[in-house]
Amino acid sequence: MEERGFIFQDKVDREIRIEPTDWMPEDYRKTLIRQISQHAHSEIVGMLPEANWITRAPSLRRKAALLAKVQDEAGHGLYLYSAAETLGVSRDELYDQLHTGKAKYSSIFNYPTLTWADIGAIGWLVDGAAIMNQVPLCRASYGPYARAMVRICKEESFHQRQGFEIMLTLCRGTEAQKRLAQDALNRWWWPTLMMFGPRDDDSPHSAQSMRWRIKRFSNDELRQKFVDITVEQATYLGLTVPDRDLRFDTETGHYRTGEIDWSEFKAVISGNGPCNRQRLEARVKAWEDGAWVREAAEAHAHKLKKKVAI
Numbered sequence: 001m002e003e004r005g006f007i008f009q010d011k012v013d014r015e016i017r018i019e020p021t022d023w024m025p026e027d028y029r030k031t032l033i034r035q036i037s038q039h040a041h042s043e044i045v046g047m048l049p050e051a052n053w054i055t056r057a058p059s060l061r062r063k064a065a066l067l068a069k070v071q072d073e074a075g076h077g078l079y080l081y082s083a084a085e086t087l088g089v090s091r092d093e094l095y096d097q098l099h100t101g102k103a104k105y106s107s108i109f110n111y112p113t114l115t116w117a118d119i120g121a122i123g124w125l126v127d128g129a130a131i132m133n134q135v136p137l138c139r140a141s142y143g144p145y146a147r148a149m150v151r152i153c154k155e156e157s158f159h160q161r162q163g164f165e166i167m168l169t170l171c172r173g174t175e176a177q178k179r180l181a182q183d184a185l186n187r188w189w190w191p192t193l194m195m196f197g198p199r200d201d202d203s204p205h206s207a208q209s210m211r212w213r214i215k216r217f218s219n220d221e222l223r224q225k226f227v228d229i230t231v232e233q234a235t236y237l238g239l240t241v242p243d244r245d246l247r248f249d250t251e252t253g254h255y256r257t258g259e260i261d262w263s264e265f266k267a268v269i270s271g272n273g274p275c276n277r278q279r280l281e282a283r284v285k286a287w288e289d290g291a292w293v294r295e296a297a298e299a300h301a302h303k304l305k306k307k308v309a310i
Ligand code: FAQ
Pocket: 034, 035, 038, 039, 040, 042, 043, 046, 047, 073, 104, 105, 106, 107, 108, 122, 126, 127, 130, 133, 194, 195, 196, 197, 198, 202, 203, 204, 205, 206, 209, 219, 269
């Protein structure tokens, strides 16, 4: 057992990918199921805030792009559920964990999309944060997860640009449009910073996940990279980041933010954010409304099997 553990860690250290049929420590398997399934749920629940604006997109071009983005997210969820299944958990179990409120998904999707500018802010900030966190995951030690992330990141990068372009259009528009863009930044800035997870000294899983090379950077490192890039993009847009304590530290070359409201983060991840109940209800309803499709598909597969047997 010890020797297997040693060989496993040695492979990880030498950047040899771990594949589903390889031996792996039970805790590594559990950690991956936890992270990959939370990630899959996030993609699926993440469709809801944006779907709210598909029927109200301001032009056909915007509607087509938003529809395509939301479809991509469904695809991301499916690749990720498939990656989780390679670790021996069934998709039904994962859905059940989501629908019964046992599973976490990203805190960010528990905030409402009040105006069209929120769709711009989600693409720019939320997808921007997702890319920052997910590009290193393309080098995660577990093969199926890393490979799924490659395609996901390419698509997220398109999503981020469509969001930034919406923001740019609004910021170059009328005063009222610019106000919408600023209001969206005001509401999405802090929740986006929370997406990276708790501070390093309050993150129970980080150290082990870094030893296993599932994570390559800590939560705070990724958050800092995101802040450094995004503050400059906000300046380019002519928007103000809603943080009075934000300053550029000439010594380190980084922007320093004020303190994140961790009590808000904790409330949201324990089910008490502005839209948690609404999001879960929508997922459970979709599952229940789809029961007849699953039954019909099963009956059809059963018929086909019978035919082949004859
Ligand atoms: N929300 O010890 P750590 C997207 C939980 S996809 C909710 O630091 P870890 C695409 C954490 O699970 C966005 N819970 O944990 C899109 C753990 O709880 P547990 C999703 C959070 O795993 C864009 C506890 O706190 N991306 O946006 C959050 O080492 C636009 C302790 O935390 C991923 O899932 C949070 N923000 O690091 C779709 C990426 N943060 O399990 C639609 C993959 C932490 O003990 C529209 N995941 N928690 O009960 C990761 O990189 C990691 O799992 C972290 C957390 C960095 C999220």
